[in-house]
Amino acid sequence: MAVTGAVLVLYLVAHVVGNLKIFYGAEAFNDYAHWLRHVGEPAVPARTVLTLVEVVLAVSVILHMWSAVTLTRRASKARPVKYAARRKTQASGYAVHTMRYGGVVILLFIIWHLLDLTFATVNPAGPAGLPYDRLVQGFAPERWPVTLFYVVALVMLGLHLRHGVWSAFQTLGLANGRSYRPLKIVAVGLSLVLVLGFLSVPVAIAIGVIK
Amino acid sequence: MNFTVGEPLIDTKAPEGPIEDRWDKRRFAAKLVNPANKRKLNVIVIGTGLAGGSAAATLGELGYNVTSFCYQDTPRRAHSIAAQGGINAAKNYRGDGDSVHRLFYDTVKGGDFRARESNVYRLAQVSANIIDQAVAQGVPFAREYGGLLDTRSFGGAQVSRTFYARGQTGQQLLLGAYQALERQIAAGTVAMHTRHEMLDLIVADGRARGVIVRDMVTGEIERHLADAVVLASGGYGNVFFLSTNAKGCNTTAIWRAHRRGAMFANPCYTQIHPTCIPVSGEYQSKLTLMSESLRNDGRVWVPLRKGDDRPAGDIPDDERDYYLERIYPAFGNLVPRDIASRAAKNVCDEGRGVGPGGLGVYLDFRDAIGRLGRDAVEQKYGNLFEMYERITGEDPYSQPMRIYPAVHYTMGGLWVDYDLQSTIPGLFVIGEANFSDHGANRLGASALMQGLADGYFVLPTTIGDYLADGPYGEVDEGAVAEAEIAVRGRIARLLSVNGTRTADSYHRELGKLMWDYCGMERTEESLRKALERIPELRAEFWQNVKVSGEADELNQALERAGRVADFFDLAELMCLDALHRTESCGGHFRAESQDADGEALRDDENFAYVAAWQFQPEGGPVLHKEKLDYDYVKMSQRSYK
């Protein structure tokens, strides 16, 4: 859980940095997208690095899900009889209780996201469109339900990271009593930065800042 | 109840010679068991507290085939876990003049010259090994910045010999023993039976050969046979119903052994602890001890005037009676446990007690907070204040604590010789269950020391001397069947009464009676009254108790009823012992025997003996006296004025 999560978080950081290029204009963004596909050339053929990244990501996602499913199944096996009284959480932090359904929401989102902006099968610009056009048309004001879905999913992602980031340190034995506070602050900060960073693009398009 | 006086009792195992060589001598003289034979020798251990847990673990390590029982769901729950203060040991790490001899001296004197010199000396010798053992097990004793062990002085001792782990020394030591025990369970040398209660001892051909136990989950009556039986079932303070003991603590194991022939020594010696949280109502189920250390800074007082029911804060200083400081100006609030307890009882008897029912005195930190500041007081006693607040709902920073004495420890127990063997061959008794080391009064932080000394170091050596002559062969089936039938009969009888009062309600009444008539202060009159009333109440119990449920299930009502039935019998013997001992000594205060200052007055000429009582089915018990000689400590009268 922790190791695959860490891989995914690192990817998200790179992802958001790339996304923000859109604020430099269409050309900058399309060039960046082009570069992604050709990085490493001519030492390696086109798309080598990108494919490697995609494979690592896919494996991480699958292992992350597999761990989550295993943990959930172990948990329900460990408590076959549920409590009659409504459980009241005693620990601080609501984020921790969103991990499982939040994870499912994020998974659905990723599927949509790939169909929308990677394969562009559900994108108005279509597979032939340039990356910049896919974005601008995908989040056009009249497509607000899509944008809303993105917002919800990204908020879930934020909550997921808020618990996930510090939790990874704990699981890997890298945390101790004194580092809890800084770690949690880092977790909140990182989640906020990522969520805001990711949100800025669709929101900017939806309200017409980027056309 | 009448008694007769029998032959004097002599400890045949005690070696002669200089006191410092006796344990070495005994160890050398004790026969050894061939390692190859140990596996064939079965030992049963009842109880898993400091004594029983450490004994079972150590016997397992030595290679014996051990079977251990406890009534709790795991051995780690035994009530040794609740000991707060610490454990004494003659390490002299402070260089403050402590020594084996001084610990020995203090213990004999503290016991008011009613303990055996040889036993106490051995206890003091072994004490140092206990600390080594516990530290090696990982017991996290308090340490100083230099990394060495911290010690403190405890219970008025003049040297700093008490090792401690915050206020949870008993817990940490017990977990050490528990972990050693679990290690042996994993190794297969100890078979552990939790939720099992011993209900009878099997004695065949004059030897202890096993026990009858009840599986408290299924109700099944089981027989377990062995070459030797070790009782480590703790004290009997719960005869008073309210005590600082755990709810489950009971006398059944030792009482059943007593009825099978093990003599019961000094049953009347009970220790009352002065600083407990008072009773708050009829429903009260137990009393909670507050560490004695509170008296270092708290001042004890009651209103000067009878029936003064103003809140403590509204009573001006000149209308308060700081009675300990008034009566004992030299020691003030730090007088020994029994004196502080009795003084509290006296002012309450005068009608000046505070709180519900007038059974409490104030322990006031106002001056300490004024002098040291709230922070310093919190630093020192924070956890105790919190515990007090949790139980009473009162804030001890803003209003004084209320305290009252409560039964805490029983010095009496089954009689054992120097080898810790009872008068039944093959039956060994260790820890609080025996009578051996504390005389008439136990010093603070000495109970943990004795339990572990017996379990880790003394018993494993001495039991070998007995087992070397084993295995003892087949056990006579007749004896086993007889014990089993007796147990089944008693259970059936309890279930068949079907009366109108619960066992707890009888226990409560018995406890009140014992507290009033055989508690802190005893008189011939009160004891005679108790001896009249106990048989009546017992008869009523057997005719009118209501035990619901069945024998073959988890039945907590049945468990309690069985224990209460045995408490009745024990209570009677306690009162008889208290009545016959017309002197005052240690925890036994006879109002008739006090000096001009109201101090306990011993009668060494007539009572320098251990009173060992032998059970007889008819005609009352037989008293056997074991004379106590003091060659190394001069007998003296204590005074704290």
Added chain:
Amino acid sequence: MNLTLKVWRQKTPDDKGRMVKYLVQDVSPDMSFLEMLDVLNERLILEGDDPIAFDHDCREGICGMCGMVINGVAHGEQRATTTCQLHMRHFEDGATVTIEPWRAAPFPVVKDLVVDRSAFDRIIQAGGFVSVPAGSAPDAHAVPVKKDDADAAFDAATCIGCGACVAACPNGSASLFTAAKITHLGLLPQGQPERDSRAKAMVDQMDLEGFGGCTNTGECTAVCPKGIPLDTIAQMNRDYLKA
């Protein structure tokens, strides 16, 4: 005060069990929670009913034997408190109180509120000790221990083995219990020789018993009567990964 109790009743381990409603009257606010149940049980016995079975012993918060889930919270809502130390003054007159046993597959119900926690003993058996036979110890001052280490070890060692951590954990994990012992012994020099093997054996046994996995929810430490800190689990993970 008067209360309505909804209590889990289950006659035997195989019985299906159900919640049963009881009215208790004239409850004193100074009663402990268990004393309130005592009073109810006295009544049940006299009515010829089966009293509610519950585990308890020392009633001063240290033996770890008592434990029930009160209104959905292990040991009740008061922090750092065992059930026996919980007092009725924390409840409102007329309230309904739900009382259930610890719920976890490795803690099967024996009867009513009594559960079998022997899984904890087996975790200790797997390695929760220092192998030092009686009489073989060196002098206690032979190895100094840093005060900070001794204090931290003590904090972990105060675990009373009550099982509230398991009861509260949404995953039914025993990580806090196991970690407390691994941390206690792992912080002391005396525990070093067996440190790696201990962590591995204890964690493996914990999994074998059927406890769930830890997802760092922190529910365990929140209900722990002794406030065993969550960083013991990080320590356990560290030692386990190293082993």
